[in-house]
Amino acid sequence: MAEEKAKGKKREKVPRQKMLEQKPEDRVKNFDEVPFGYTPELARLEAGRCLQCKKPKCNDGCPVEIDIPAFIQLIYEGDFIGAAHKLKEQNSLPAICGRVCPQEDQCEKVCILGKKDEPVAVGRLERFAADWERAQGKIEIPEKDPPTGKRVAVAGSGPAGLTVAGDLIKKGHEVTIFEALHKTGGVLVYGIPEFRLPKAIVQAEIDYLAQLGVEIKAGYVIGRIKTVDELFEEGYDAIFLGLGAGLPLFMNIPGENLCGIYSANEYLTRSNLMKAYLFPEYDTPIAKGKNVAVFGAGNVSMDSARTALRLGADKVRIVYRRSRVEMPARIEEIHHAEEEGVEFHLLTTPARFMGDDDGWVTGMECIRMELGEPDESGRRRPIPIKGSEFSMDCDLVVVAIGAGANPLLPTTTPGLELNKRGYIVADEEDGKTTKKGVWAGGDIVTGSATVILAMGAGRHAANSMHDYLMSGQTTWP
Amino acid sequence: MFRILEKREMAERTVCEFKIEVPDIAKKAQPGQFVVIRANETGERIPLTMAGTDPEAGTINIIFQVVGKTTALLRSLGEGDEIVDIIGPLGVPTHVEKLGTVICVGGGTGVAVMYPITKAYKEAGNHVIAIVGARTKDLLILEEEMKAASHDLRVTTDDGSYGHHGFVTDVLKQILDGGDDVKLVVGIGPVPMMKFLCKMTKEYDVKTVVSLNPIMVDATGMCGACRVSVGGRTRFCCVEGPEFDGHQVDFDELVKRQRAYLTEEKVSMDRFTEQVPE
Numbered sequence: 030m031a032e033e034k035a036k037g038k039k040r041e042k043v044p045r046q047k048m049l050e051q052k053p054e055d056r057v058k059n060f061d062e063v064p065f066g067y068t069p070e071l072a073r074l075e076a077g078r079c080l081q082c083k084k085p086k087c088n089d090g091c092p093v094e095i096d097i098p099a100f101i102q103l104i105y106e107g108d109f110i111g112a113a114h115k116l117k118e119q120n121s122l123p124a125i126c127g128r129v130c131p132q133e134d135q136c137e138k139v140c141i142l143g144k145k146d147e148p149v150a151v152g153r154l155e156r157f158a159a160d161w162e163r164a165q166g167k168i169e170i171p172e173k174d175p176p177t178g179k180r181v182a183v184a185g186s187g188p189a190g191l192t193v194a195g196d197l198i199k200k201g202h203e204v205t206i207f208e209a210l211h212k213t214g215g216v217l218v219y220g221i222p223e224f225r226l227p228k229a230i231v232q233a234e235i236d237y238l239a240q241l242g243v244e245i246k247a248g249y250v251i252g253r254i255k256t257v258d259e260l261f262e263e264g265y266d267a268i269f270l271g272l273g274a275g276l277p278l279f280m281n282i283p284g285e286n287l288c289g290i291y292s293a294n295e296y297l298t299r300s301n302l303m304k305a306y307l308f309p310e311y312d313t314p315i316a317k318g319k320n321v322a323v324f325g326a327g328n329v330s331m332d333s334a335r336t337a338l339r340l341g342a343d344k345v346r347i348v349y350r351r352s353r354v355e356m357p358a359r360i361e362e363i364h365h366a367e368e369e370g371v372e373f374h375l376l377t378t379p380a381r382f383m384g385d386d387d388g389w390v391t392g393m394e395c396i397r398m399e400l401g402e403p404d405e406s407g408r409r410r411p412i413p414i415k416g417s418e419f420s421m422d423c424d425l426v427v428v429a430i431g432a433g434a435n436p437l438l439p440t441t442t443p444g445l446e447l448n449k450r451g452y453i454v455a456d457e458e459d460g461k462t463t464k465k466g467v468w469a470g471g472d473i474v475t476g477s478a479t480v481i482l483a484m485g486a487g488r489h490a491a492n493s494m495h496d497y498l499m500s501g502q503t504t505w506p
Numbered sequence: 507m508f509r510i511l512e513k514r515e516m517a518e519r520t521v522c523e524f525k526i527e528v529p530d531i532a533k534k535a536q537p538g539q540f541v542v543i544r545a546n547e548t549g550e551r552i553p554l555t556m557a558g559t560d561p562e563a564g565t566i567n568i569i570f571q572v573v574g575k576t577t578a579l580l581r582s583l584g585e586g587d588e589i590v591d592i593i594g595p596l597g598v599p600t601h602v603e604k605l606g607t608v609i610c611v612g613g614g615t616g617v618a619v620m621y622p623i624t625k626a627y628k629e630a631g632n633h634v635i636a637i638v639g640a641r642t643k644d645l646l647i648l649e650e651e652m653k654a655a656s657h658d659l660r661v662t663t664d665d666g667s668y669g670h671h672g673f674v675t676d677v678l679k680q681i682l683d684g685g686d687d688v689k690l691v692v693g694i695g696p697v698p699m700m701k702f703l704c705k706m707t708k709e710y711d712v713k714t715v716v717s718l719n720p721i722m723v724d725a726t727g728m729c730g731a732c733r734v735s736v737g738g739r740t741r742f743c744c745v746e747g748p749e750f751d752g753h754q755v756d757f758d759e760l761v762k763r764q765r766a767y768l769t770e771e772k773v774s775m776d777r778f779t780e781q782v783p784e
């Protein structure tokens with residue numbers, strides 16, 4: 030059977046397999062992960078749907094070029110550990126990517142089966158194989174190359190920084206990660222909630238790096254405790270900046286500093302990183318709104334809205350100035366939010382907030398929008414409709430309209446060129462910045478993007494850093 | 507993990523000073539900067555100003571007033587105990603230059619924040635007059651230190667139990683009326699004190715700097731919890747402050763934002779006192 034399939038002749042005629050998941054009415058009461066994942070049977074059934082195409086398209090859709098048909102075939106054959114190893118040849122964080130990648134825009138979008146039928150559930154299979162390996166406790170610690178005597182500093186421990194650290198430690202370099210927060214993982218720990226990405230999974234990846242010998246220094250804000258130049262003085266030979274896009278944007282409208290109005294970063298950081306959802310076991314408080322409005326319609330907004338529900342809100346509304354088709358969130362996240370009862374108020378934007386005497390938000394004035402000509406992002410520009418103002422009550426607001434570049438490190442690093450929006454200028458191919466010996470990648474270069482793109486940027490930078498360190502190159506770039 | 511080397515209690519156990527071993531921060535810290543402390547694994551991140559540093563010994567000093575759960579928990583620690591996280595140095599250092607006569611006004615635990623700044627102004631060659639105040643004599647802190655850090659120290663108590671009977675602003679007014687050419691006033695203390703002080707110095711048209719203390723979470727510019735309105739613009743206090751032009755600050759907004767979690771803070775404190783009876 031497997032043989033026949035491998036020749037691309039036959040496939041199992043079954044529909045795309047769903048993962049079992051918590052029922053919406055149950056899961057809004059807890060912070061546990063929503064899907065349970067595939068069972069081995071479901072995974073093999075789904076793997077059997079893959080056509081094992083001679084010229085597969087899925088691989089091209091994957092930013093880190095995982096050999097997708099090969100790992101799926103291994104699952105089909107029941108070699109789940111083998112599948113996990115295959116994934117790890119290209120992607121060091123498959124348990125995370127299987128959960129948070131926008132597969133519908135990547136591998137699954139171009140999957141050949143998807144032309145006639147629904148595409149193979151590549152993400153779910155990736156998640157299954159990685160979880161299997163972790164559950165068996167069979168995480169292999171690979172052989173490292175002999176020590177090179179070179180030292181690398183990585184600032185920021187999001188997916189970009191973690192990838193660089195993992196790649197370079199295996200090549201025999203000494204690696205230190207400096208993370209500003211007290212916990213490593215970047216957005217994976219402070220932003221994405223437990224119910225979508227259990228923190229134990231992220232911690233397992235960090236532990237793995239520590240086992241490989243990566244030195245981890247949390248609570249080190251580079252630019253303050255040490256500047257980039259001071260790191261060179263201390264003997265680091267190359268430095269990677271994976272700082273993320275951690276500057277919250279506000280709308281700059283009246284009343285925005287009322288109590289009960291959070292940036293998504295603050296709201297999610299309180300809940301995820303500081304575990305305010307477990308208050309008072311954990312000390313950090315979080316305002317629990319009954320009537321919540323979330324601005325924006327990306328993954329960050331969906332995460333905020335679903336967090337608010339779990340913290341006990343009666344009503345949660347996503348308020349978005351464009352229409353449904355422009356919503357940037359992953360389809361699965363929108364779907365989950367809707368199932369859980371989040372309401373969508375589209376083509377609407379706030380004009381100002383109202384508050385009570387104690388300075389707490391009580392409501393907002395909104396304006397209806399219509400869509401005009403496409404703007405530079407290619408999406409139709411929302412235009413306010415005159416005279417359409419109306420008010421809405423709310424006692425908690427989360428502003429999730431995007432993020433910018435935090436200027437803290439760049440402003441203390443002479444020689445590092447930034448673009449107009451404050452992001453670090455780095456070569457698209459190899460991540461080299463304008464400063465000798467310094468690379469950058471991930472959201473701090475591209476602006477808010479995805480986990481997998483940050484990892485891809487980390488991979489390219491790591492290769493370039495390795496070449497630089499081994500060649501003894503003295504010129505730049 | 508960071509070890510507490512020395513502990514000193516003052517102001518009838520409402521204020522406590524720690525000397526802590528944090529070599530990397532001690533090397534880098536400058537007056538006006540603060541650290542974020544997380545006492546234990548379930549703890550909150552709270553900002554505390556460094557009241558002093560010893561780069562050679564690798565230590566920093568913090569002085570905190572016990573106002574709630576975290577500061578009460580910190581006070582319950584002793585010499586040799588360890589703190590899980592200390593992150594810093596954070597915030598923009600005080601911009602110290604030689605100006606002439608500078609008045610440093612500290613109220614309550616604001617005196618602790620003021621101490622290294624006062625010292626720095628004196629070292630920069632200014633004539634420094636310090637005014638420190640407390641509700642009553644026993645709550646006054648760092649009198650000796652402030653005396654050494656300034657050329658002229660004035661003390662006030664609200665109840666008249668020591669020094670001038672009244673508020674720090676009364677003494678400030680006397681000095682300003684005296685016609686000295688005061689170049690700068692630095693005011694650090696409870697928000698009502700800073701607000702009143704700024705109103706006064708504005709009348710005299712004397713430049714005034716205040717150090718703000720909004721609620722913070724990350725203190726690296728990532729969350730916006732610490733936003734304050736200065737001159738009608740929203741600023742992130744943790745990365746753009748904590749010092750601002752006092753004549754531009756919206757103190758009323760600051761007070762409201764500081765009080766955002768009163769209910770939760772009480773829950774935490776009550777739980778703590780139940781678990782750890784005094």
Ligand SMILES: Cc1cc2nc3c(=O)[nH]c(=O)nc-3n(C[C@H](O)[C@H](O)[C@H](O)COP(=O)(O)OP(=O)(O)OC[C@H]3O[C@@H](n4cnc5c(N)ncnc54)[C@H](O)[C@@H]3O)c2cc1C
Nearest residue numbers: 185187188189209215216220251273471472478479480483
């Ligand atoms: C709530 C939320 C949900 C998301 N959901 C998804 C999703 O479902 N799928 C997806 O693909 N993407 C998602 N994203 C986007 C994705 O998480 C990011 O694109 C990705 O994490 C970027 O990785 P990075 O390594 O560039 O930076 P980050 O993950 O942002 O990590 C940067 C790290 O650097 C640290 N740092 C910053 N400055 C300094 C300094 N000066 N010194 C030391 N350390 C510093 C920060 O504290 C942080 O830990 C989401 C983002 C958010 C906020």
Ligand SMILES: Cc1cc2nc3c(=O)[nH]c(=O)nc-3n(C[C@H](O)[C@H](O)[C@H](O)COP(=O)(O)OP(=O)(O)OC[C@H]3O[C@@H](n4cnc5c(N)ncnc54)[C@H](O)[C@@H]3O)c2cc1C
Nearest residue numbers: 552553554555570571574575576577719720721722764771
């Ligand atoms: C830049 C800065 C420097 C400071 N320096 C000092 C200092 O040197 N000595 C000192 O005694 N105090 C200082 N503070 C104030 C100190 O951070 C608070 O008193 C402390 O956080 C109270 O925590 P708690 O758990 O004991 O009390 P809680 O009961 O939690 O809170 C009591 C009050 O403290 C404030 N507060 C609570 N949580 C925070 C937080 N995460 N961040 C900031 N404020 C908070 C609130 O206004 C609250 O109403 C500083 C604050 C800032 C912003």
Ligand code: SF4
Nearest residue numbers: 079080082087140141
């Ligand atoms: S394109 Fe789709 S069907 Fe073809 S190999 Fe890739 S996953 Fe399988």
Ligand code: FES
Nearest residue numbers: 725727729730744
């Ligand atoms: S405390 Fe988070 S931005 Fe200032």
